[in-house]
Amino acid sequence: MPTPSQPPVNRARRPWQPRFSILSMMLTTLVVSVAAAAVSYLVNYRRESDGRFGQLMFLLITLAGPLVLVVVVSLVRHISELLSRPRRRRR
Numbered sequence: 189m190p191t192p193s194q195p196p197v198n199r200a201r202r203p204w205q206p207r208f209s210i211l212s213m214m215l216t217t218l219v220v221s222v223a224a225a226a227v228s229y230l231v232n233y234r235r236e237s238d239g240r241f242g243q244l245m246f247l248l249i250t251l252a253g254p255l256v257l258v259v260v261v262s263l264v265r266h267i268s269e270l271l272s273r274p275r276r277r278r279r
Contacts, residue, residue, distance in 0.1 A: 219255060226251045 226248055233244045 215258065218258070222251050222255050 229244070229247050229251070
């Protein structure tokens, strides 16, 4: 039986805080800036459409290249982590 002189322990719950790392914020900034640049070039191309389709494709591939590379590296890293984990035996 608790003694009356001891007050009950109230553990204050911390409010939820987002957990963002510098890397995730930089990656988000990169993705948003690449997408904005691609949209900007596409809008400008539609205004000045004079048959420079090859140049537009070069710009879009050049802009999307780093984004695709980041996605591929992330997927390879995730898959390699999944494969390197020890497997649990089923009974």
